[in-house]
Amino acid sequence: MLVNGHAGDVVPALDRGLAYGDGLFETIRFVDGVAPLWPRHMERLRLSCARLLLPAPDAELLLAEAVQVVQEWVQAVVRITITRGLGERGYALPAVAHPHRVVAGFVAPALTADIYSQGVRLRVCDIRLAEQPRLAGMKHLNRLEQVLARAEWNDLAVADGLLCDTSGRVVSSTMANLFAVIDGGLVTPSLERCGVAGVARAEVLATQAVQVRDIALDELRHASELFLSSSVRGILPVQAVADTVYVPGPATRAMQRHWRALGFPMEQA
Amino acid sequence: MLVNGHAGDVVPALDRGLAYGDGLFETIRFVDGVAPLWPRHMERLRLSCARLLLPAPDAELLLAEAVQVVQEWVQAVVRITITRGLGERGYALPAVAHPHRVVAGFVAPALTADIYSQGVRLRVCDIRLAEQPRLAGMKHLNRLEQVLARAEWNDLAVADGLLCDTSGRVVSSTMANLFAVIDGGLVTPSLERCGVAGVARAEVLATQAVQVRDIALDELRHASELFLSSSVRGILPVQAVADTVYVPGPATRAMQRHWRALGFPMEQA
Known part of the structure; x- marks a missing residue:
């Protein structure tokens, strides 16, 4: 250090x-x-x-x-x-x-190949992210919301938690950004009011056609694919959010291939 | 240390x-x-x-x-x-x-007797406090909003800035709580959504009949007295918020007397 x-x-x-x-x-x-x-x-x-x-x-x-x-x-x-x-x-x-x-x-944290092939399970956190445009997007040192969110569960089978804002829009997980395929198109939440604009998210946006918009949590039920992007962990398929199950599909696999092409070992991130 | x-x-x-x-x-x-x-x-x-x-x-x-x-x-x-x-x-x-x-x-910061007799000038900050009930009231270490608020002005004649929440309710100043006399009654903002519940504020609440409620910024124009409470600085009359002028009145002076009775030297806090 x-x-x-x-x-x-x-x-x-x-x-x-x-x-x-x-x-x-x-x-x-x-x-x-x-x-x-x-x-x-x-x-x-x-x-x-x-x-x-x-x-x-x-x-x-x-x-x-x-x-x-x-x-x-x-x-x-x-x-x-x-x-x-x-x-x-x-x-x-x-x-x-x-x-x-x-x-x-x-x-680096050692993730198994299973996680990249089958995906992770998520919960929906109770805490809502406050809406503060002046701080939104930055990876600043004020992270008590994430600390309290991560403290909501101990179940090792749950890898991460989804965070919504005060208005019920989904923002991200506690440590990664979120992408969904809805009606055949790739979408990701707008981060104008809260959330961290991840570097991995920026890489996805530069690589793929993605609609950046407000996404109500309920819309995720209709998604055909869900994945997380993280600079540390790469592209992680989501296999379930609470009781809603997803199957990793072509959009997720394409981004994983892109990550491998960048030089990241996607089976041991 | x-x-x-x-x-x-x-x-x-x-x-x-x-x-x-x-x-x-x-x-x-x-x-x-x-x-x-x-x-x-x-x-x-x-x-x-x-x-x-x-x-x-x-x-x-x-x-x-x-x-x-x-x-x-x-x-x-x-x-x-x-x-x-x-x-x-x-x-x-x-x-x-x-x-x-x-x-x-x-x-301790040395404040002049003038400040306690005549009061301080405030501005209204542009940044709005985000509404986060899970963190509201605590003096936690996530204080970037206050840092950005305080960075808004350099004028030495302006002692502090008023902070409003996203909905336009007044919350506090950057470093003190706020009390106002409106329609003859002492009021102070509710801090359920944001703000720090100051120890000096708690002392005022324990001493005086005070209505704790939401206060729109505009309501302050009709206040007959305004003062700040701070554990470090004590009871500070407000002489102006931007162009609106106030005169320290009986409620402010009563709390200053109470502070002196507690043992605080209110002319050199």
Whole structure:
């Protein structure tokens, strides 16, 4: 782990990242020391920094540090955290920002081939995501909604939970974006009001014709396919949402093939 | 500063408080080593810990640590931060929680007697608070809305900004709760959907007959008095919200007297 470029595993206790969740993060999948979606991660980070009035970090520096923390792991995940650093007590921005960065490497979670062929089971979470356009889309450090959502179940057979907004529109799962085939067309929820605009989602959107729109939770009952996209886990078919069963179909398989072509081992993400 | 009871100024870079804003804080005013509102701070912390599924910290231990970091400062503020501590990567709660605590002392901000006699000027912030009943009322570590709100102005003559929710109801200022005298009665916004239920607000509610209800921003134009309550700053009259001017009246002065009776020096908070 590197903190501001130096080996270390601590941050100042008065860092605004801890005090207010004042910062952003990226979780980036590496295979053999290479991150196929790296440019998309850097693009999101750059745009989100601008929205939070944070100086954008140097992408080349981040890449050098990410490669360093990956070590010899073939299958790795790098978490980059950018915070606004130290400041006076209080919400006002520091006169001059000195962002802090933490670059940490992890062994990638091992998923079985079964999960990629047959898919995962989901539940529908009770908590609703609040609608906040000023924060929507960003992978910022204010993630208590996701923490509370994930705390709703312990059943190991349930891989993830669907999240709806206050108005009952489906937004995403707790840790991935959602795609559905409805009436023969690929659709994904609009993320103008809440949710994280995933880098894997951006890759799907750049590859396929996808309609981005509001999707009522009930509409998913009529979907012929459902899949999740995640920068860490890739393309995961959904085999069930509560009692509604789905069968992975051609849209899902096409995206999985695309992911393999990008260099991701879709049987061991 | 004490971190888990030991002198120190750093926390683990993988603390969930930093990763997800997964935790809570209290900012507590001390005068001569005593915190008159201490029991209310501990009560809010206990209730909020239960809502976030965090083990409640030992209040006696926290008091001993708070008194220690106050040092010899007559006018001090202590920030207590409780996080969920370390966990595996991902939102799922650790199987066994080992919360971390940071107890940090600061010299209290020096406010002039003028501010308590004549009041402060406010603006109305552009950002709207998202409505999230599951997080409403708590002083949790997800405070990006307040950071963005406070970043909206630099004018030193404007002390704070009013925050409304998505529906146009007034909620609070960026760092204090709001009370108004409307049609001769004291009212304060309901905080069921968003906002922080301040400890100073709780003290006002316990002292005065106050109607807690939804308040449209427009209603404030008809208020005869407006004041802010803050555990750090006490009772601050509002002299203006944008172009609407107010004169501190009997309700405000009564609460300021109550604050002085509690032991707070209201001319140098």
